[in-house]
Amino acid sequence: MNKKYLRDDIIRMSGVNPKKCMRCGKCSGTCPAYDEMEYHPHQFVSMVENGDIEPLLSSDSLYRCLTCFACAERCPRGVEPAKLIEAVRLTAIRRQGANRLTPSDIPAMLDEDIPQQALVSAFRKYTK
Amino acid sequence: MKFSYFPGCTLKNKAKDLDRYALRCAEALGVTLEEIENWQCCGGVFTTAKDEIATKLSSVRILKAAKDKEQPLVTVCSACHNVVKQTNHAILTDKEFSDKVNRYMADDGRYDGSTEVYHYLEMLRDLVGFDALREKVKSPLSGKKIAAYYGCLLLRPGSVMKMDDPENPSIMEDMIRAIGAEPVIFANRNECCGGYVVMESPSLAEKKSGDIVRNAKVQGADMIVTACPLCRYNLMKNGADIPVIYFTELLAEALGVKEDTNE
Ligand code: SF4
Ligand code: SF4
Numbered sequence: 001m002n003k004k005y006l007r008d009d010i011i012r013m014s015g016v017n018p019k020k021c022m023r024c025g026k027c028s029g030t031c032p033a034y035d036e037m038e039y040h041p042h043q044f045v046s047m048v049e050n051g052d053i054e055p056l057l058s059s060d061s062l063y064r065c066l067t068c069f070a071c072a073e074r075c076p077r078g079v080e081p082a083k084l085i086e087a088v089r090l091t092a093i094r095r096q097g098a099n100r101l102t103p104s105d106i107p108a109m110l111d112e113d114i115p116q117q118a119l120v121s122a123f124r125k126y127t128k
Numbered sequence: 129m130k131f132s133y134f135p136g137c138t139l140k141n142k143a144k145d146l147d148r149y150a151l152r153c154a155e156a157l158g159v160t161l162e163e164i165e166n167w168q169c170c171g172g173v174f175t176t177a178k179d180e181i182a183t184k185l186s187s188v189r190i191l192k193a194a195k196d197k198e199q200p201l202v203t204v205c206s207a208c209h210n211v212v213k214q215t216n217h218a219i220l221t222d223k224e225f226s227d228k229v230n231r232y233m234a235d236d237g238r239y240d241g242s243t244e245v246y247h248y249l250e251m252l253r254d255l256v257g258f259d260a261l262r263e264k265v266k267s268p269l270s271g272k273k274i275a276a277y278y279g280c281l282l283l284r285p286g287s288v289m290k291m292d293d294p295e296n297p298s299i300m301e302d303m304i305r306a307i308g309a310e311p312v313i314f315a316n317r318n319e320c321c322g323g324y325v326v327m328e329s330p331s332l333a334e335k336k337s338g339d340i341v342r343n344a345k346v347q348g349a350d351m352i353v354t355a356c357p358l359c360r361y362n363l364m365k366n367g368a369d370i371p372v373i374y375f376t377e378l379l380a381e382a383l384g385v386k387e388d389t390n391e
Contacts, residue, residue: 013177032320036332063328067173068320069284073294080285083176090177101327109327113364115142115357117207121172121324124183 006091007051014087018049020077027071027081037061041071041081048084053091062089063100063126093128100126129255131246132194132201133161136208137169143205143357149376150204150248152385157256157264161202164193170211173324181228187215188229192239200244202251204376206356209247210281210289216241217288247282248376249299249355250291258306266384268308274378275312275349276300277340279359280320294318300353300375307382312349316340321362337366345370353378 011018027041028034039047039061047056056062065085072080092098101122139147154161168186175183190212194201203209219226220241230238246254252261278297286294297318301311321340322333341363344352352368353375354360363372380386 013179015176015178032322032336033325033332035335036329064325064332066280066320066323066325067176068280068323070280070320073284073286086176090175090180113142113361115138115361116169117136117138117143117172117205117356117358118324118327118361120137120169121207121358122327124171124173124175125324126328 003051003053006053007048010048010053010084010087010091013090014080014083016045016080016084016087018045018079018084021045021049021079022077024076027075027079030070030074032068032070033064033066036064041085044085044088045079045081048088053088056088057092061085062092065089067125089125090128093126099128102127129158130160130162130199131251132197132199133163134167134170134190134194134201134203134208134212135163136167136203136205138207138357139205143360143374145377146204146355146357146374149374149380149386153376153379153383156383156385157252157261159251159256162197162199164190164201167193170208172207172211174211174214176214178222178225181225181232184215184218184229185232187212188219188233188239191216191219191241191243191245192233192237195239195243200246202246202248204248204355206247206279206281206354207358209245209355213245214285214288216243216245247291247355249282249303252303253299258302261303262306265307265382267382269378269382270308272309273312273348273350274304274309275314275344275347275352276304276317276375277321277344277352277354277359277363277372278318279354279356280318280323282355283318303375303379304353307379309378312344312347314340314343314347314349316343321359322366323358323362326358326362326365333362334366337362337368341366341368341370351378
């Protein structure tokens with residue numbers, strides 16, 4: 001897909017303006033998934049701004065974000081990186097055959113206490 | 129007082145205690161919670177993308193059902209509350225989204241975002257009142273040191289959820305005081321437990337939830353309370369050797385309506 005189109009589409013979908021970012025890194029500093037991410041929240045912001053999206057689309061970092069909104073709440077510039085990560089993740093899983101989780105994966109993940117909430121949330125985040 | 133009530137999928141399955149005690153306590157406090165008919169699951173997490181419409185319709189229909197009865201809507205699960213409240217906010221603030229959603233609602237009539245949404249804790253604080261609650265307590269939980277674990281969904285985004293100060297909340301501690309126990313404040317009471325990422329990466333949940341339990345214990349907690357089934361699951365699976373229970377169960381104990389059941 002055309003690089004500029006992809007960038008503009010993600011910005012439109014997320015409602016985020018990455019140009020507001022002042023590169024302070026607070027979002028990444030507060031992110032509970034930081035250690036498990038290859039690209040961190042502040043990198044998502046600058047990479048989307050630069051149209052450097054393909055590496056993000058194939059990164060497992062997309063599936064480590066907890067949607068906890070810590071980065072959005074604490075960003076001093078109101079950038080809300082979580083919304084940008086969500087838009088990139090949706091762009092990835094909306095591609096044909098790109099579902100991260102399928103129903104056949106589920107039985108192996110179950111134990112007798114796991115709440116339904118975990119399954120429906122994972123499906124919403126990982127599957128289209 | 130009469131309100132519409134949305135329990136959500138998990139409260140009918142793995143988190144029956146959250147639902148059951150919420151209803152019993154409401155009755156003891158003179159509140160009637162009328163369950164919305166034919167509700168569907170909220171989906172567990174709010175999708176922030178502006179072009180996601182279908183995934184938000186179940187919440188819109190829940191909100192509309194409460195509006196049709198001219199009742200405020202009460203939720204109790206943190207996740208349901210977050211999804212329903214964020215959806216309502218999107219309808220109120222994003223005209224394009226609201227128009228698109230309402231195209232699906234044609235047969236039922238438009239929904240305009242006017243339903244008031246209260247989490248059960250907000251209902252206690254703002255509608256019942258913690259003073260009135262204190263007067264209804266039958267067996268005060270004196271001497272118990274209880275850590276309130278908020279997690280992320282109840283509080284954030286703060287500008288939308290508007291429940292409490294997202295960085296220094298007090299609503300659950302105030303409830304704990306009202307029922308005679310002592311609240312324990314600890315460092316990561318408003319940080320994420322690992323959430324649904326436990327499905328992908330149990331090690332992440334282990335780290336986050338383990339830290340939460342450790343910090344609560346270091347501050348002297350005998351018990352942790354939460355409003356979220358997934359938080360409870362993650363804390364219990366990852367090192368909680370003190371009880372982790374729903375706030376509604378604690379409330380039921382104090383109000384003297386916690387009978388033993390077999391479920
Ligand atoms: S906290 Fe906000 S301003 Fe700072 S790096 Fe992150 S997105 Fe940019
Ligand atoms: S929403 Fe995602 S990126 Fe932001 S702080 Fe939470 S886990 Fe990190």
